[in-house]
Amino acid sequence: MNSNLKNTQLAGWLFALPGTALIFLFIVLPFLFAIGLSLTNQRLISPNPTEFVGLDNYQRLLSVSIVTLSPTTDAQGQILLDDNGQPKYPRLRSITRNKATPEYKGMREWFRWHSGDQAKVVIARDVVFMKALTNTLLFVLFVAPIQAGLALGLALLVNQKLAGINVFRTIYFMPVVVSIVVVSLLWRFIYDGNNGLLNSVLSSLTWGWFTPIDWLGKSETALGSIMAMSVWQGVGFHMVIWLSGLQTISPTYYEAGDIEGASRWQAFRYITWPGLRHTAVLVLIVITMQAFALFAQIDVMTAGGPRDSTQTLVFQAVERGYGKQDISGGSTISVVLFVIVLCISILQRYLTRERT
Amino acid sequence: MASVSLKNVQKNFGDTLVIKGVDIEIEHGEFVVFVGPSGCGKSTLLRMIAGLEDISAGDLSIGEKVVNALPPKERGVSMVFQSYAIFPHMTVRENVAFGLTIAKVPDAEKNAKVQNAARILQMEHLLDRRPNQLSGGQRQRVAIGRAIVREPAVFLFDEPLSNLDAALRMDMRMEIANLHKQLDATMIYVTHDQVEAMTLADKIVVLRDGEVMQAGAPMDLYLEPDNQFVAGFLGSPAMNFIQVNVSELDATHAMVIGPGLAPTRVPHRGRAHTAGQSMTFGLRPQHMWPAEDGKLAGVVGISERLGSETVVNFRLQDDSSLIASLGTDQIFTPGQTVAFDFDPETAHLFADLK
Numbered sequence: 001m002n003s004n005l006k007n008t009q010l011a012g013w014l015f016a017l018p019g020t021a022l023i024f025l026f027i028v029l030p031f032l033f034a035i036g037l038s039l040t041n042q043r044l045i046s047p048n049p050t051e052f053v054g055l056d057n058y059q060r061l062l063s064v065s066i067v068t069l070s071p072t073t074d075a076q077g078q079i080l081l082d083d084n085g086q087p088k089y090p091r092l093r094s095i096t097r098n099k100a101t102p103e104y105k106g107m108r109e110w111f112r113w114h115s116g117d118q119a120k121v122v123i124a125r126d127v128v129f130m131k132a133l134t135n136t137l138l139f140v141l142f143v144a145p146i147q148a149g150l151a152l153g154l155a156l157l158v159n160q161k162l163a164g165i166n167v168f169r170t171i172y173f174m175p176v177v178v179s180i181v182v183v184s185l186l187w188r189f190i191y192d193g194n195n196g197l198l199n200s201v202l203s204s205l206t207w208g209w210f211t212p213i214d215w216l217g218k219s220e221t222a223l224g225s226i227m228a229m230s231v232w233q234g235v236g237f238h239m240v241i242w243l244s245g246l247q248t249i250s251p252t253y254y255e256a257g258d259i260e261g262a263s264r265w266q267a268f269r270y271i272t273w274p275g276l277r278h279t280a281v282l283v284l285i286v287i288t289m290q291a292f293a294l295f296a297q298i299d300v301m302t303a304g305g306p307r308d309s310t311q312t313l314v315f316q317a318v319e320r321g322y323g324k325q326d327i328s329g330g331s332t333i334s335v336v337l338f339v340i341v342l343c344i345s346i347l348q349r350y351l352t353r354e355r356t
Numbered sequence: 357m358a359s360v361s362l363k364n365v366q367k368n369f370g371d372t373l374v375i376k377g378v379d380i381e382i383e384h385g386e387f388v389v390f391v392g393p394s395g396c397g398k399s400t401l402l403r404m405i406a407g408l409e410d411i412s413a414g415d416l417s418i419g420e421k422v423v424n425a426l427p428p429k430e431r432g433v434s435m436v437f438q439s440y441a442i443f444p445h446m447t448v449r450e451n452v453a454f455g456l457t458i459a460k461v462p463d464a465e466k467n468a469k470v471q472n473a474a475r476i477l478q479m480e481h482l483l484d485r486r487p488n489q490l491s492g493g494q495r496q497r498v499a500i501g502r503a504i505v506r507e508p509a510v511f512l513f514d515e516p517l518s519n520l521d522a523a524l525r526m527d528m529r530m531e532i533a534n535l536h537k538q539l540d541a542t543m544i545y546v547t548h549d550q551v552e553a554m555t556l557a558d559k560i561v562v563l564r565d566g567e568v569m570q571a572g573a574p575m576d577l578y579l580e581p582d583n584q585f586v587a588g589f590l591g592s593p594a595m596n597f598i599q600v601n602v603s604e605l606d607a608t609h610a611m612v613i614g615p616g617l618a619p620t621r622v623p624h625r626g627r628a629h630t631a632g633q634s635m636t637f638g639l640r641p642q643h644m645w646p647a648e649d650g651k652l653a654g655v656v657g658i659s660e661r662l663g664s665e666t667v668v669n670f671r672l673q674d675d676s677s678l679i680a681s682l683g684t685d686q687i688f689t690p691g692q693t694v695a696f697d698f699d700p701e702t703a704h705l706f707a708d709l710k
Contacts, residue, residue: 255408256441260455260502261429270454274445 037331044325063125132311155242173236184300191215219309245279358509365414392563434503616672638704641681650695659688
């Protein structure tokens with residue numbers, strides 16, 4: 001009996017082994033490597049020996065300061081105006097290349113705002129990373145709620161008992177099955193600035209009033225375009241998760257709701273939504289993590305441009321690690337991304353916890 | 357005031373007719389029990405009254421008004437489900453108040469009604485708990501609480517006690533009977549348990565395959581069943597049936613004879629027509645007693661001594677098996693030959709069951 005029990009346990013471990021080994025080999029180990037590499041100056045291929053540099057990589061990545069620029073004045077103390085009638089400011093390099101302020105050396109302008117006559121300039125040592133970070137956060141902020149909400153709407157629609165409803169389920173799910181690279185290529189044609197599908201449709205809908213936009217070629221529209229396409233691509237997947245959640249809610253609850261006189265909205269509010277609590281947590285966390293991992297669309301559609309307006313963390317990590325062969329820099333970004341995603345997941349878990 | 361009337365009500369799922377034209381009149385304040393084996397259509401019929409299933413043909417009226425096309429909430433009914441269907445994410449108070457919340461009843465009035473319902477059901481101490489902290493019987497109470505708080509004209513119960521254990525079922529049965537007295541409302545109750553039917557009902561409707569077999573007061577059905585199905589369904593142990601032949605008959609009685617049954621003159625209640633007719637003879641187990649020269653002779657199979665009664669299973673010559681339930685403790689040994697006698701006036705004759 002005893003040996004039998006031991007054998008059973010051994011069998012269990014053996015069954016778990018292939019999966020565990022693969023996870024360890026391809027996820028845990030590389031991640032530990034990344035942490036290690038981020039503390040060195042390792043390059044992908046380099047004749048120089050690797051050196052331990054401590055937190056230098058993190059410091060370079062995350063350094064941000066605010067400097068104040070006062071307007072340039074003439075001898076009388078009058079503020080000099082430029083051709084547009086705006087005050088003139090000294091060039092930023094007067095600070096970043098000033099020997100008196102060595103702490104700002106090598107930093108570049110990220111963005112600025114004006115308060116009174118003063119210009120407040122936010123400078124970062126790694127402006128591209130900062131743009132990637134804000135773009136990624138923006139992407140998550142828009143895509144997560146919109147995708148989750150649309151997916152829930154679709155799930156409610158296709159959860160009805162109608163003839164041919166499976167056709168709709170299939171249609172909505174189809175983009176998920178197609179490779180993201182293929183989808184990205186297709187959408188590049190759709191977004192094309194000259195005679196892309198979107199421009200053609202918009203201008204024919206408005207009888208030519210609409211002037212075509214190079215959706216991916218302008219820094220104002222590029223990120224939004226990628227968001228829209230990403231929502232479209234992923235919404236079917238989350239629809240299926242919502243759908244599975246919807247189908248765990250017993251029909252008797254809805255019958256009880258009918259008897260008590262609940263309207264469709266009340267049935268959703270009092271029966272459906274509370275019943276979807278666990279599904280909602282899952283969907284939110286999965287979408288957030290997927291959104292943070294935004295890479296393929298960028299790589300295929302814009303390569304981070306124009307003017308870094310679609311840089312993202314993962315794209316930067318890959319770009320640096322392999323494009324620029326700066327493997328320690330790429331690793332550092334990966335670790336930063338991991339910490340961000342972990343914090344957000346914990347926060348979401350806490351906010352959506354079961355209150356007793 | 358709500359009477360409920362069903363006139364030739366039918367229901368079909370595709371080509372299958374599951375309710376085959378049912379006529380039932382329910383007076384205001386009556387407690388009516390639909391009873392029958394599973395698949396007889398009793399739950400479907402209840403759901404049609406509730407408005408959860410469409411009515412394919414016929415008229416359903418609640419309080420003199422045809423409600424065929426009305427949604428459930430406009431019929432003035434409330435329902436207690438077999439699975440209770442109380443919401444797990446709400447407290448007992450929120451569950452009971454659900455219908456009032458939906459109807460946007462002001463808080464003060466809502467609280468008063470919930471308190472009152474809780475008092476009637478003796479569950480005031482449970483109001484702030486969640487369903488997963490409740491026992492089966494307590495959940496049942498919550499479900500009933502949700503039903504009564506809206507003060508509907510008609511209560512519908514769909515096998516409400518079938519998920520409870522035997523002892524609790526008896527308690528809840530009595531509570532439901534009390535509730536009916538207190539509320540003065542019409543109640544329609546579906547069960548497959550003939551004990552619940554007999555004890556609760558003012559009127560029993562026995563259903564089989566989507567048809568009403570007989571409707572009436574419990575004791576009327578018990579004493580004067582119209583057909584073999586009703587006779588066999590009500591009473592425990594079930595009525596004994598054996599095949600007999602009519603040898604001669606007059607206006608009220610028929611002389612019947614069968615294997616293991618000595619010639620006996622029993623009332624035929626108009627169901628015997630000709631001599632030589634093959635009929636089913638029915639006799640309740642409680643109406644037999646052992647006697648040397650009894651009309652039913654056979655061999656004992658099993659006997660069960662329950663203390664207050666003895667249930668004897670014995671076989672007649674043609675191997676048909678009968679049960680006698682005796683009101684005293686008596687000892688029978690398997691294989692022993694026995695004879696039982698009965699009062700012929702307590703026996704029944706039925707046309708053979710299709």
